Amino acid sequence: MAYAGAIPLCGGKTIYPNAGNLSLYLTIVFAVVVLLGIVLNNKGARTFRSGLIALGGICCLVFSQVLWISMPLYYLGVGILFFGIWYNGSFAYFKRTYFSLLANLKLRTKI
Numbered sequence: 001m002a003y004a005g006a007i008p009l010c011g012g013k014t015i016y017p018n019a020g021n022l023s024l025y026l027t028i029v030f031a032v033v034v035l036l037g038i039v040l041n042n043k044g045a046r047t048f049r050s051g052l053i054a055l056g057g058i059c060c061l062v063f064s065q066v067l068w069i070s071m072p073l074y075y076l077g078v079g080i081l082f083f084g085i086w087y088n089g090s091f092a093y094f095k096r097t098y099f100s101l102l103a104n105l106k107l108r109t110k111i
Helices: 001-012 022-040 047-065 073-089 093-110
Strands: none
Touching: 022 047, 022 073, 047 073, 073 093
């Protein structure tokens, strides 16, 4: 559910200076959908941390549309938001796999 809200939130070109309030409202609605998706996929303390990460990305998205109208800030927010969703979903599996592969490579080089 978090990915379903993040795709419309981060897709498309929604930054332009003379936009109405509709794009900002849609951004906020999809941000709430993303945060609800993270909360519904409860994984304990990891959910709280990923919610904070995603909230930081959402703040970057909203600030890039309201205050600074900056594409780099917008894409930074997109990256932070996707990392927050990934952190709650399958980041722990990726981290375990990556470090176990590194440990196996170090053992093989010593032999």
